[in-house]
Amino acid sequence: MIELLDIRSRVVTILQDTGFVRWTKTELNNYIHDSLLDLIRAIRLPVADSNVDISSTNYLIPLPTDIMDVNGGSIDGRELPVVTTSEMKRLHSEGNLPVVIKDGEHSITQIYGGNVWSSTTENWKETTGNPLALVLDQKSSETVRVWPIPTEASTLLLTGTLRPTRMSDEVPYYYTDSSNEGSIVDRKITTPLNGWVTGTTLSDDASPFSQSLTLDETNRTISLDNDNVFSLSSANYQTTCAIDAVWVDALTFGALERAYLKEHDLRNVEKSEYFRNKKMAMIADANMVEPLNPASIAGGVNFNRLVVRR
Numbered sequence: 001m002i003e004l005l006d007i008r009s010r011v012v013t014i015l016q017d018t019g020f021v022r023w024t025k026t027e028l029n030n031y032i033h034d035s036l037l038d039l040i041r042a043i044r045l046p047v048a049d050s051n052v053d054i055s056s057t058n059y060l061i062p063l064p065t066d067i068m069d070v071n072g073g074s075i076d077g078r079e080l081p082v083v084t085t086s087e088m089k090r091l092h093s094e095g096n097l098p099v100v101i102k103d104g105e106h107s108i109t110q111i112y113g114g115n116v117w118s119s120t121t122e123n124w125k126e127t128t129g130n131p132l133a134l135v136l137d138q139k140s141s142e143t144v145r146v147w148p149i150p151t152e153a154s155t156l157l158l159t160g161t162l163r164p165t166r167m168s169d170e171v172p173y174y175y176t177d178s179s180n181e182g183s184i185v186d187r188k189i190t191t192p193l194n195g196w197v198t199g200t201t202l203s204d205d206a207s208p209f210s211q212s213l214t215l216d217e218t219n220r221t222i223s224l225d226n227d228n229v230f231s232l233s234s235a236n237y238q239t240t241c242a243i244d245a246v247w248v249d250a251l252t253f254g255a256l257e258r259a260y261l262k263e264h265d266l267r268n269v270e271k272s273e274y275f276r277n278k279k280m281a282m283i284a285d286a287n288m289v290e291p292l293n294p295a296s297i298a299g300g301v302n303f304n305r306l307v308v309r310r
Contacts, residue, residue, distance in 0.1 A: 002248055004167040004239040007032050010252045015259060023259055025170055030194055033166050035254025035279065039247060040161060042283045043290045044071070046242055048162035054146050055153040056128065061144040067160035069139040074157050075131060082134045088147070092124045124148075131156075165238050166193045171202065171215065172222065173238035179228040189213075250282035 008028050012018045020028075040046075050064040063070065073080045091097045127148040135145040146156065165173065171193055178184045187204040202213040202222070214223050223229040243251075253275045260272035 002241050002243050002245055002251065004029065004032065004169060004241075006245075007248055007251050007255065010248070011255045011259065014252075014256060023262070026193075026196060026198075027262075028255060028259065029166075029168050029170070031255040031258040032251055033164070033194075034258060035251045036164050036241060036243070038254055038279070039243070039250055039283055039286060040068070040164060043286050044069070044161045045290050046162045047071075047159060050158045050160070052156045052158055053153065054131070054150050054156045056149055056151060059146040059149045061146065061156070061158070063140075063142050063144065064158060064160075066163055067158065068163040070134065070136060070141070070144055070158055070160045071139070072159040073134050073144075074159075075154050080131060080134050080156075082136060085135055085137050085145075088124055088135055097124060162242070164241050164243075167239050167241060168193050168196075169237050169239050170198075170217065171196055172232050172236040175204070175213075175222050175230050175232060175236055177204070177206070177211075177224075178230060179224055187211075247282070247286060250279055250286065253279035253282065 008025070011028055011032070012020070012023075015023060017023055048067050050067055052061050052064065054061065070082065072082060088097070124147070125145075128151050129148040131146050131148065131150050131154075133147045135147050144158065171191065172189055174186050174188045176184060177187050187206055189202055190205050190210060191200070191202045198217065202215055203210040204213060211224055215221075216223070220232040221229050222232060256275040257272050257279055260268045260275065
């Protein structure tokens, strides 16, 4: 687990700006988040799951907000292969797409051959049947196509890389709305923190219309109006991320890289490049040691698998 304040304290110490005169807290928080995204994009970890309801009318699935890419999916425990749109077009043009059988008696490998396409003139995007694959243009596609179009409603379990929640000790992650005594609810703050500055009005996820909120940073309160003022505590702020603390230096170097590229008289390309190189070296290291496979684990069953006996 990493702590925002731990990383930021390291950054301001190196920048010699502990009073946040040249770089504001908001700027540094944004730089730390960008550095975190760099690390997660490289190692594609941690992994997260997201349930999506699919049907004959809901087969083009928007990428869930809690994951940043898709690397697999399953329906009732049956794994679906992930293929690209270009692969589907090529297989269709060659007549090698599998025959779609309504009872779904197809193994995962059959999408790459085996049975032949039932009709070379049929539009593969309009075919219906039991889902056999997930079709993407790229790993971080905003839309995931379920192929073929499902004939029955079901739940698709998408697996992908967890999208980290933006950490901030300035803007709360959620607040408790007690304006209606009969229905006290926790509401998330939906205002994008990347462009947030002191004094900006916040918005929440109230349905059907979001509510405008005023944040008092000094008194740690958030209000809808003069009659509805809600107190905030440290629990209302997101200041941690589920990444091991061993990678704190990588995030620190990434934040420093961006801080030294600030576009005015403080710009220092040489220092920025120096910290970028240190960050990239640590990200490359993370990419080698973090992904798990049988050969990466010593001892036990995995050790025996690697023993060669003659």
